[in-house]
Amino acid sequence: MVQLVAYLNGDRVDATQMAHDPWRALVNHPLYMDLVLLECGLRASRVTRRGRQFFKHYPGVECSVEHKSESDQHLAMKRALQDRINAVPGWRAEVEHAHPQRAWIADVMAIHTTGRRLAFEVQLSPQSEDEYVYRSQRYVHDGIGPVWVVPDNHDEFRVKLPMIVTGFGKTSDLPEAPAKLMDRARYQPVLGKSGHVGRAVDAVLHPSFRWSYGTPKHQLEEIARPAEIRAKAATEHLEKVKQDEEAKRLAAENAAAVAAEVTARFVDAAATPEITDAPPVLSSRRIWASEVRCMKSGHPMLIWLVTEPTKQHAENWMPRAENFNSVLAHVDSWLSAAGRGLARAGIFRLKGPGNRSAFACPICEDVIKSRWVTALPPAKWSVIAEGGATNPEAREVLHRRQPAHPPQTHPRPPAAIRPSNISEGDYRFIGPKRTPFWISETTNGREIAERQAAKDAKAARMHEITNNSRYRASPNGFRFECTDCGGMFEDDNEGIHANARCLIRGTRSSGWQ
Known part of the structure; x- marks a missing residue:
């Protein structure tokens, strides 16, 4: 556990501000036994290790307070901020500046001659947005402006806080001198553009600096305002719906009462x-x-x-x-x-x-x-x-009864059937046709004889092709396959297959060698 500040007889002792000789002579102070730590108030001792000056519990002292453990990177950043703030005219820095009732302890408190105060909090470990907001608002209540020094920017936060981005975390390499940390360049939210850490610190310390987003409480109220407006509108809508329903119910009751009164007057009349x-x-x-x-x-x-x-x-x-x-x-x-x-x-x-x-x-x-x-x-x-x-x-x-003798009726004679004069070519003709279609198209007996002879000749030719051993007929009887060359033809269209001419060279147009 490392502390940079202790109290001696009520006076603040800052290890970072003491020169080497006064630091060594501190053990010879007559009230050295009364040196106590800030957080727990128990006896402390001054320690020098590898050139670093700090305080810790006196050997053998048991403490029930859980002190925060600060890494070397955290201490180096606090020292760099302290030196940068002290270099600005009108400003002085105090590390581990505590609230009178220990409500908070600022890593580095920047105090101006006019009384303006800024609390620089070095946050190298992950922290929730709610914790950022809570700790920031706690400073605002005491009239102190919070400034967060973080490795990375938090654009995902709903509440915008003054942040100085360093790119320097708990696992980063320590520089030869803490002042080197002020030369690191990152995008700086307080500047609205990229810049060095030292420049961002100077901008925050400038008298004209104002955080335009407002306090965390104000931002939370602005964030909640639309939801409150929607909730209020929803409540008003529900109330209006209830009022409308009640008005409709009353109107329906009145209408029913009026209708019942009118119905009663109608029935009475x-x-x-x-x-x-x-x-x-x-x-x-x-x-x-x-x-x-x-x-x-x-x-x-x-x-x-x-x-x-x-x-x-x-x-x-x-x-x-x-x-x-x-x-x-x-x-x-x-x-x-x-x-x-x-x-x-x-x-x-x-x-x-x-x-x-x-x-x-x-x-x-x-x-x-x-x-x-x-x-x-x-x-x-x-x-x-x-x-x-x-x-x-x-x-x-x-239920009238029918008479005993029904009246005599004379049957009507059957209607005469008139012969039809509608020819087969008329659209009203319903058949049957007396002659085949091809015969009905002829104009004289000689043409009928010629057509009949052509029909008989084609039938004889089809019979001859069907019985030819060189041809293989299909099931429908109208397509034939030549067994000599494998060609196909339909009906009596033998073509080159007649008399085996399909086997003569040159008779086929293609595919023949």
Whole structure:
């Protein structure tokens, strides 16, 4: 464990700032036994090894504090920074400068005559971004500007920190003199371009230097701001969605309440048609009717059903069979027989997709909602037309018996078959053809005889070729192979194969030697 600073009777003793003679005479100081280390406060001793001056625990002292171990490269970089800072007018450097409560210990603290302070931290080992940010912000809280001296740049960090890149790590070769480290050239983030380490240190120490990215805390707030904005927007959106859903629910409840009120008024205004003076008319099916009033103008009208009202109708029920002409005729017959001047409701096709229809007022054409019709109780309906087994007259018509002697019918004479004058060349001709096609094309008997003779001659020639031992016929009987030369021909086209001429030199155009 190597320390460059110790305290003697409360006074700071910097091993890097002591000349050789005072360093050697330190052991003769009357209070040398009170020399203690910075971090643990235990007794220390001064050590000189290979020209290096430092402090360590006094032999035999046991310490429970885990002191940081600094490599030779780390110590050399601290010494180079100290010398460079001290060479700048108005600045002085202190190595291992500690916070009064030991909250932090800066590797090299640069102090200006105006009171401005910069903490140079030599970080040769890997360190997470969070640790960089935490240690940097700790300096910022105490009014100190952090400056990191690192081997490589950290472009991957979200938070941008003042860094001086050296290219000098824990395993790099030590220079002959620490000042040589200031001559190493790398890309310097504090300069925005490539430059020597010493030049970057001078730029940071210049009074006009300002870190444009701001403090680590400020940068983290800026990084988190878009996420906060998105989270706020998402929260507001969810709140708006909830409000819209609540508004829709309330609107639906209000609409349902209004619809229920209108339906109740429609049902209360409905009445059973008076059938004392006009009994049900004769029909092939039962028809129920109810006298209702238009909810817009109050006009009375008659609506009807062809299905029993006691059955539960769906709210999307529509008058379909009620619009049949036969049903409308029976409704008109009953209205005519009743003689009350009650108007029949109209059935109109509704606008929009699908084939939808509904009852409507015949005067103002205001639509009667299907849910109003289905809400009418059975007591509001009465039968205005009936048939089948419920009516004797209808039953007699539907089940009328056939007479005992059916009327005599005379069979019709068969239709005369007229001869067809459509020729075979007409497109209406459906066959069969009476003569072969090639015969139908001839114009006289001599041509027919010539064609027949040519046909017989070709048949005889094909028979002769088929029976020729020099030819081998294919399965279809129309292609032959010459066994003399291996050539092929079809039908009676023997060509050079006739009379074995295919074996004579020069008769073949190619491939013959």
